[in-house]
Amino acid sequence: MDVTRRTFALAGFTALSSAALSGRAWADDPAAVRQILVEPSGVNARVSVALDRHTQVRTFFLPQPDRFVVDISNSRLALPQGPSGGGAGGGVIRGYRYAPRPDGVSRLVLDLEAPARLVRQDLGGRRQPLVSFDLAPNAPFTAAPAPLQRQGRDSRQRTIVIDAGHGGRDPGAIGVTGVREKDVVLDSALKLRRALEHRGHRVAMTRDADTYVEHSQRVRFARQQNADLFISVHADSHANREAAGASVYTLSERGADRAQGMMDAQNWNVDLGDAPREGLAHDILLDLRQRETINNSALFAQTVIPRIASVAPLLRNTHRNAGFFVLLAPDVPAVLIETGFLSNVEDERRLADPNARERLAEAMARAVDDYFAAPALYASA
Ligand SMILES: [Zn+2]
DSSP: OOHHHHHHHHHHHHHHHHHHHTTOOOSSOOEEEEEEEEEEETTEEEEEEEESSOOOEEEEEETTTTEEEEEESSEEEOOTTOSSEEEEEETTEEEEEEEEOTTSOEEEEEEESSOEEEEEEEOOOSSOOEEEEEEEESSOOOOOOOOOOOOSSOOSOOEEEEEEOOBTTBOOOBOTTOOBHHHHHHHHHHHHHHHHHHTTOEEEESOSSSOOOOHHHHHHHHHHTTOSEEEEEEEEOOSSTTOOSEEEEEEOHHHHHHHHHHHHHHTOOOOOTTOOSSSHHHHHHHHHHHHHHHHHHHHHHHHHHHHHHTTSOEEEEEEEEEOOGGGOOTTSOEEEEEEEETTSHHHHHHHHOHHHHHHHHHHHHHHHHHHHHSOGGGSOO
16 A cells, blocks of 8 residues: 555545635636546556646546546536546546536546556646546456446435434423424424335334434444435524524534544544554545545535525524534535524524425425435545
């Protein structure tokens, strides 16, 4: 394992993520990705990416399955097939797929036949905005038969863990007319379960009755279930009774640091494939894994917000970052949805209405389908 190279890739990844999470705009117009070319040369392969102007490019390898990832910052995919797609590979590259990420990065993922290494790279320049990489397998390999062309949607059954907030002795927020958060979010969660199961997903719930469940138990449960997505359902309350509308939270950068502490405290073991159990390489891989989770959480947040907007009012600055305890699993993409304010008369009426809750559940279930239908770049490693 080439630790230096991963360190380099990680530094870039971190900078990009924090720029995206803080909502900072890039000064320049995005570069256009015009062409992606994969050329085999025996067992080796060259991948070339033609851009219309120079921009930063970061690369890294991911294990199990082996992949080589090319992240092109501040860019858009202007390819004849559209902004997302893929194609067949050659040599050590089995195939490739690409899609835009919410932070303005175009991601190209090369699926590898076997563990490989970078033997040459050209990151281009202002005069020649063409980047190219040569990959060689680490050891001789037998090529697998060509896989069927994927059709965007991955048919693997997904597990979604739904977390109804509070419960039992913890009522959560209490509305103007006495509506209790723990009751309305449980019903919303049950309706969401029905909508998701109807769509063929596997659903597990941290609670399906009026019981009290510790925060740490909720997170542990999601990890035990090998969840592909964790959705925590809540309702807000605020001293200002004008505050209204739904909002979606994902883990903040500072929360991510807290997750590290949680992992040590709870003895969480994150599956990093063949990676060493400790040391620098392990830390770097873990950090990458965590960033991937944060990015996927943000992607789901951005998918679910417009769906919720079609059935309910939204709070301004709807997508928020926070360090909520239930969002701390380092390897499960997670969002916390505040479905509205029980302290607001209109919102309370909506949250207390079973039909409105049904519409909300349906909207969230659609967002789950949207999220998993996106090219499988976002599937956890
Ligand atoms: Zn709550």
